[in-house]
Every structure is written in structure tokens, then in C-alpha cells.
Amino acid sequence: xxxxxxxxxxxxxxxxxxxxxxxxxxxxxxxxxxxxxxxxxxxxxxxxxxxxxxxxxxxxxxxxxxxxxxxxxxxxxxxxxxxxxxxxxxxxxxxxxxxxxxxxxxxxxxxxxxxxxxxxxxxxxxxxxxxxxxxxxxxxxxxxxxxxxxxxxxxxxxxxxxxxxxxxxxxxxxxxxxxxxxxxxxxxxxxx
Amino acid sequence: xxxxxxxxxxxxxxxxxxxxxxxxxxxxxxxxxxxxxxxxxxxxxxxxxxxxxxxxxxxxxxxxxxxxxxxxxxxxxxxxxxxxxxxxxxxxxxxxxxxxxxxxxxxxxxxxxxxxxxxxxxxxxxxxxxxxxxxxxxxxxxxxxxxxxxxxxxxxxxxxxxxxxxxxxxxxxxxxxxxxxxxxxxxxxxxxxxxxxxxxxxxxxxxxxxxxxxxxxxxxxxxxxxxxxxxxxxxxxxxxxxxxxxxxxxxxxxxxxxxxxxxxxxxxxxxxxxxxxxxxxxxxxxxxxxxxxxxxxxxxxxxxxxxxxxxxxxxxxxxxxxxxxxxxxxxxxxxxxxxxxxxxxxxxxxxxxxxxxxxxxxxxxxxxxxxxxxxxxxxxxxxxxxxxxxxxxxxxxxxxxxxxxxxxxxxxxxxxxxxxxxxxxxxxxxxxxxxxxxxxxxxxxxxxxxxxxxxxxxxxxxxxxxxxxxxxxxxxxxxxxxxxxxxxxxxxxxxxxxxxxxxxxxxxxxxxxxxxxxxxxxxxxxxxxxxxxxxxxxxxxxxxxxxxxxxxxxxxxxxxxx
Numbered sequence: 190x191x192x193x194x195x196x197x198x199x200x201x202x203x204x205x206x207x208x209x210x211x212x213x214x215x216x217x218x219x220x221x222x223x224x225x226x227x228x229x230x231x232x233x234x235x236x237x238x239x240x241x242x243x244x245x246x247x248x249x250x251x252x253x254x255x256x257x258x259x260x261x262x263x264x265x266x267x268x269x270x271x272x273x274x275x276x277x278x279x280x281x282x283x284x285x286x287x288x289x290x291x292x293x294x295x296x297x298x299x300x301x302x303x304x305x306x307x308x309x310x311x312x313x314x315x316x317x318x319x320x321x322x323x324x325x326x327x328x329x330x331x332x333x334x335x336x337x338x339x340x341x342x343x344x345x346x347x348x349x350x351x352x353x354x355x356x357x358x359x360x361x362x363x364x365x366x367x368x369x370x371x372x373x374x375x376x377x378x379x380x381x
Numbered sequence: 382x383x384x385x386x387x388x389x390x391x392x393x394x395x396x397x398x399x400x401x402x403x404x405x406x407x408x409x410x411x412x413x414x415x416x417x418x419x420x421x422x423x424x425x426x427x428x429x430x431x432x433x434x435x436x437x438x439x440x441x442x443x444x445x446x447x448x449x450x451x452x453x454x455x456x457x458x459x460x461x462x463x464x465x466x467x468x469x470x471x472x473x474x475x476x477x478x479x480x481x482x483x484x485x486x487x488x489x490x491x492x493x494x495x496x497x498x499x500x501x502x503x504x505x506x507x508x509x510x511x512x513x514x515x516x517x518x519x520x521x522x523x524x525x526x527x528x529x530x531x532x533x534x535x536x537x538x539x540x541x542x543x544x545x546x547x548x549x550x551x552x553x554x555x556x557x558x559x560x561x562x563x564x565x566x567x568x569x570x571x572x573x574x575x576x577x578x579x580x581x582x583x584x585x586x587x588x589x590x591x592x593x594x595x596x597x598x599x600x601x602x603x604x605x606x607x608x609x610x611x612x613x614x615x616x617x618x619x620x621x622x623x624x625x626x627x628x629x630x631x632x633x634x635x636x637x638x639x640x641x642x643x644x645x646x647x648x649x650x651x652x653x654x655x656x657x658x659x660x661x662x663x664x665x666x667x668x669x670x671x672x673x674x675x676x677x678x679x680x681x682x683x684x685x686x687x688x689x690x691x692x693x694x695x696x697x698x699x700x701x702x703x704x705x706x707x708x709x710x711x712x713x714x715x716x717x718x719x720x721x722x723x724x725x726x727x728x729x730x731x732x733x734x735x736x737x738x739x740x741x742x743x744x745x746x747x748x749x750x751x752x753x754x755x756x757x758x759x760x761x762x763x764x765x766x767x768x769x770x771x772x773x774x775x776x777x778x779x780x781x782x783x784x785x786x787x788x789x790x791x792x793x794x795x796x797x798x799x800x801x802x803x804x805x806x807x808x809x810x811x812x813x814x815x816x817x818x819x820x821x822x823x824x825x826x827x828x829x830x831x832x833x834x835x836x837x838x839x840x841x842x843x844x845x846x847x848x849x850x851x852x853x854x855x856x857x858x859x860x861x862x863x864x865x866x867x868x869x870x871x872x873x874x875x876x877x878x879x880x881x882x883x884x885x886x887x888x889x890x891x892x893x894x895x896x897x898x899x900x901x902x903x904x905x906x907x908x909x910x911x912x913x914x915x916x917x918x919x920x921x922x923x924x925x926x927x928x929x930x931x932x933x934x935x936x937x938x939x940x941x942x943x
Contacts, residue, residue: 194936202936205935206929207936210923211909211928214908214910214912216907217908218902218903218904224930228929231934231936235937239937269913269914274913
């Protein structure tokens with residue numbers, strides 16, 4: 190049997206394996222299961238990047254109004270991802286450091302690292318340079334919700350903090366406490 | 382003495398509602414009354430209260446309520462009369478009672494406080510119902526005395542009525558049933574010493590069973606005369622028996638109306654079973670009817686069956702003892718037949734026969750009957766006493782088992798002639814069936830099986846699945862061969878359930894599931910559980926070839942997005 194890749198209404202290209210029913214079943218064989226879960230992680234991260242989604246919850250597998258609907262359900266073959274399976278996928282993702290549990294202390298919701306915090310740090314720095322906002326104090330709000338949409342739009346504050354912390358290690362950022370919260374000042378940097 | 386004859390003493394210290402039966406209802410009360418026993422005033426009952434209920438008339442004495450209070454069943458009253466009173470004479474109600482009717486009331490007072498179990502439906506009827514209602518099971522409506530010990534209502538002259546009325550003559554004319562005691566003494570609980578009311582059977586506080594007060598009553602001579610006054614007994618001489626209630630404080634009219642109504646409604650008869658005229662209790666308990674009868678029949682037939690069974694098994698045991706002799710006889714016969722046939726074959730040319738009587742037809746007949754009996758001797762079962770040491774014995778057994786499984790060269794078909802895989806329990810059963818005698822225990826089978834490979838072509842080997850299932854299989858059903866075949870099948874005809882594979886391979890479903898589980902453990906196949914269906918979907922699991930092997934990502938890649 191052969192399947193072919195398929196583009197979703199949102200323009201995402203689903204892999205051919207998404208049309209194979211066994212893809213949605215948790216495989217008892219550990220080797221097969223690892224392979225399938227790898228495919229799932231690739232698919233989830235790719236879709237998250239495509240839709241700019243940062244949070245994935247176990248409940249997303251069941252909710253019919255979820256943004257993940259077209260990934261976790263395949264109406265054409267009458268298959269869906271079971272929450273129990275998604276749960277174990279999330280655990281694998283956290284162990285592979287492509288996601289962290291957010292909020293910490295529970296295992297049903299993760300923050301997806303479709304860019305690692307290091308990559309986000311670079312993105313933030315590049316954005317500051319390109320928009321000429323070096324050496325000025327920026328509030329978190331100005332970064333997460335800029336007037337002109339940026340790659341950083343809607344980035345969760347948790348992730349932003351991690352990126353800023355990474356920049357601070359190389360002397361390219363400084364966290365400042367201002368009147369109504371926190372702000373950050375970005376510098377050109379003294380070289381990497 | 383009408384009063385004493387037709388009434389029962391009650392303890393007037395107990396409030397009236399507590400004296401009532403469960404299905405009895407208090408209708409009206411009137412104080413300031415006196416009682417006339419016949420035409421004369423009854424000296425002890427001149428100041429009290431009368432209560433009329435649906436079933437009874439109570440008189441509670443005002444001053445000596447514990448001694449002089451009584452109750453009378455309204456069922457005894459067959460006529461009433463009303464006298465309005467004149468000058469100093471107060472209004473009176475006359476109750477004509479029929480004593481002969483009192484004989485038909487079978488309830489001793491003691492039974493009222495007994496709960497009893499219905500013989501038909503085993504419902505435990507609570508105590509406290511009126512005598513009429515208590516005779517009928519509250520659940521199934523079957524009369525109480527219609528089943529177990531028929532309460533033969535003796536119309537003998539004894540006025541006293543016992544609950545165990547089957548032995549009426551054995552009882553002394555004891556005229557003091559518990560409720561007639563003049564001095565009702567409390568019973569001390571043996572456990573907690575609480576003084577219980579005499580009519581209780583178990584302690585009110587700690588539920589300990591109380592010593593029966595009636596036993597003590599019997600031993601203690603009653604203060605009353607042992608038998609009723611003989612002069613009072615000549616029923617025919619006395620034309621009218623009646624008691625009068627004299628209303629000294631009025632209220633007579635209203636009370637009389639209520640009394641009339643109570644008499645008319647006949648509440649005491651409502652719960653009683655309609656007496657069937659021909660329904661006299663049959664002489665013994667052997668003739669039973671209803672469900673208990675059916676149960677008894679079933680019990681009897683079951684007992685009979687058990688006896689038959691035991692006898693049959695005894696026969697079987699006798700046969701077992703004889704079995705060895707029969708086998709020896711069969712072997713002997715077989716030997717002679719073989720000998721004769723070979724001899725006849727060798728000597729046929731010379732025209733002489735050493736054993737002239739054995740005809741070939743007879744020989745075949747004997748042989749066929751032997752085989753029909755399951756005593757085919759072409760391969761006599763190998764037993765331990767035939768062999769000198771155990772290793773040789775096991776090897777011999779392996780050879781025998783191989784013959785059973787694959788069929789000996791000449792005649793019979795083996796168990797595995799057409800089946801490549803067979804469960805060990807079936808092998809054991811089949812082998813022992815083929816042996817017929819000197820059965821092989823499973824442990825010996827397990828010892829023999831490893832030696833089987835050496836004596837079989839194609840090689841039969843043992844396989845144990847993770848679940849503990851053991852099978853014997855030929856090479857085509859080895860794990861590797863099956864896995865390869867299964868993968869091919871899945872590629873050719875698409876995903877399959879375990880049932881589909883079982884059908885394809887001609888093996889049982891459980892076995893197919895086990896074997897596919899083993900292949901899955903190798904990662905050769907993967908599963909699609911219908912539990913993941915969006916709508917519908919059962920618990921069926923379809924197996925697919927492992928399509929994740931060598932799969933290259935063909936979906937959206939991260940690079941594309943950048």
C-alpha cells in the first residue's frame with residue numbers, strides 16, 4: 190500500500206505516513222514505537238512552526254476545535270491520535286529537549302521548542318538590530334506584541350526570558366526592572 | 382363466667398397502641414364504664430376504659446390495670462343490643478358472644494410474638510399481625526398451616542388451644558397460657574440483668590435470648606383452677622351468653638355506632654384465607670404441594686442420579702481391573718495371528734498348514750474387532766517395565782510419539798499429517814488416546830518432546846510462546862518461516878486481523894495471535910487499533926507490514942518554512 194503526501198487547508202504538507210492507520214496507534218514494539226514517535230515529533234514541530242503554535246496540551250488530541258485538529262485527526266481514514274498516545278509523545282519530546290513542561294510540575298502541557306532558546310536568542314538579537322532598537326529599553330510587551338508583526342510575535346514570556354538570559358551570557362542583553370514590570374535593553378555585543 | 386371464657390387478660394399498663402396488632406386500628410375509646418358478666422356486675426371490672434378497635438374490644442381497668450384488664454375478639458360477637466338507660470340506670474351495650482366460635486380461633490397468644498418462615502417462599506413473616514392475618518404469608522399469600530404441620534383444628538372439647546395442636550392429648554389441660562398470668566413477672570436477662578417484659582423472646586437491651594418464661598409457668602402451679610368450671614361448660618343449658626358494657630359517664634351512643642361499624646366491617650376476616658370446605662389437611666407430610674413439592678421431587682431425583690452414577694463408576698473400576706488382562710489377551714491373539722499368517726505364507730507351497738483352523742477371513746475379523754476396541758497391537762504401548770533404563774525408555778517413547786504424530790509408515794494417519802502446528806495439550810490427549818493403556822503423564826511428555834526431533838521427518842520441534850502456550854510445529858511453522866510468510870501475506874492482501882491470518886494459515890485464532898505477537902515483537906509488523914477510530918470502531922486490531930521501515934519524511938520540512 191502506498192500513500193502520498195497531502196496539503197492541508199492551512200497550506201501545511203502532511204507526510205504520506207499520516208494517511209496510514211497504524212501511524213495513529215501506539216505500537217507495542219519499542220523500536221517501531223520510537224520510529225513512529227520520531228515521525229510524530231517531526232510532524233508536531235513542523236506544524237507548530239507553520240502555525241506559530243507554542244503550546245501543546247494532551248487535551249488537544251480530543252478537542253474538536255483545537256488548532257491541532259488537522260494533524261491529530263485524519264477523517265479520511267477515520268483515525269485520531271488518542272490522548273494517552275499524545276501523552277507519551279509529549280514525554281518523549283521533553284526527554285529529547287524539543288519541549289519543556291509548561292507550567293512546570295505537570296506532564297499534560299508542554300511549551301514547544303520548534304526553535305531552541307539559543308535560536309530564539311539569535312532571532313531576538315537580529316530583530317533588534319534590524320528594527321534599530323539596540324540600546325533602548327524594551328518592555329516584554331513591545332517584543333511579544335510589536336506594531337509590525339515579527340518572528341517574535343506572541344512568543345511566550347517563558348521562552349523570551351530564556352532567550353534574554355542566553356543573550357545576557359554573552360553581554361548582549363540586560364534585564365531591567367522598570368516601573369510597571371520588567372524590560373530589557375539589548376546591545377550590539379562584544380562579539381560572540 | 383362468660384367474661385372469663387371469651388376474653389384474654391392483657392397487661393393494661395401497656396399503652397393501647399402497643400397492644401394492637403400491626404394491622405389493627407384503634408377506633409374509639411370511652412372511659413367511665415363498667416362490665417356486666419352476663420346479667421350480674423363483674424366485681425373487678427367496674428371502673429375502666431373501653432377501647433374498640435377493628436379487631437378487638439379492650440377493657441383497661443382504671444385502678445388495677447395490670448390485673449383486671451382484658452381484650453375480647455370482636456369475631457366472637459354475633460349480636461349486639463343497645464339500652465338507652467333510665468333514671469339511675471346508665472346506658473348499656475350488650476354483646477352476645479358465641480363461645481363455640483372461640484374454639485375455631487387457633488392462635489395461642491404465644492404465636493403472636495413469633496416470626497415464622499413461610500414454607501413456600503421462605504419469607505420471614507414479622508410478628509405482630511392479627512391472628513387471621515398471621516396465618517397467611519405476607520409475601521406469597523399461602524396459608525401458613527396449609528403446608529408444614531397442618532394445624533389440625535381439633536374440635537375436641539378442650540377449650541385450650543395449643544400451637545402444637547398435633548399432639549393435643551399429650552398436653553395436660555394447662556389453662557394458663559402466658560397472657561393469662563395473673564402476675565406477669567418480668568424476665569431478667571441472663572446477660573445484662575435487664576428486666577424484660579415477659580412477652581419478649583430476646584432482651585430488649587442486648588438482644589440475648591431470654592429464658593422462656595412459659596417453661597417456668599408450667600412448673601409453677603397456677604392459682605387458677607386447672608380446668609374451667611364444669612358448671613359453666615354445659616353450653617346448651619345456658620341460653621344466652623353475653624356481657625354488658627355500662628356507660629356511667631355517657632358517650633354510649635357514639636361508642637355503640639363505632640362498635641357496630643367495626644362489627645360490620647369484619648376486619649378480622651379480611652386477611653384470613655377463605656376456607657375451602659374439602660380442604661382438610663391430609664394425614665401426613667409426605668403429600669406436598671406447590672413449590673416445596675417440586676423442590677422435593679427434584680431433590681429425590683438428584684439423589685437417585687447420584688446413586689446410579691456411583692454404581693456406574695463401580696462398574697468402570699471393575700473394567701479397569703480387567704483391562705490389563707484384556708490387553709494381554711489381545712496381544713496374545715495378535716501374536717498368534719501374525720505367526721499363523723507368516724507360517725501359512727511360508728508353508729503354502731508345501732500345502733501343509735501348522736495352524737489349520739485360522740482362516741484369513743477370521744484373522745481379519747479378529748483384527749478389525751480388536752482395532753475397533755482400541756486394542757490395536759501393531760504397536761504395543763511402550764511401558765517402563767518393558768525397558769531396562771530410563772533413557773532408552775524415553776527414546777522409545779519419542780519414537781512412539783513420532784508415529785502418533787506423523788503416522789507410522791504403513792497404515793494410520795498421524796495427528797500432524799495435515800496440520801503443521803499443534804498445541805501440546807492436544808498432543809498429550811491424542812497420544813494417550815492412541816496408547817489406551819499405561820497413560821503418559823504430562824511431565825513424561827515434556828521429557829520426551831526434546832527427543833522428538835531425532836525421530837521425525839520433517840523435524841518436529843517444540844515452541845513456547847511468551848504466554849506459556851506450548852506447541853509442536855513443523856519447519857514451515859517455525860518463527861522465521863511464519864514471519865516471512867506473514868509479511869508476504871500482508872504485502873499481498875493488505876492489512877489483516879488475527880482472525881484473518883488464522884483462516885489463511887488454518888490455525889486457531891489464539892495460536893495466530895500468539896505467533897503474530899512474536900512477529901510483532903521482532904518489529905516486522907505494526908498494528909492499527911480500531912480504538913483510535915474517530916467514529917465507530919471496535920476493539921479489532923489490524924496488522925500491517927511495518928511501513929515505518931525505511932520511510933523517508935515526505936511531509937513539510939522545517940527548511941521549507943525558513
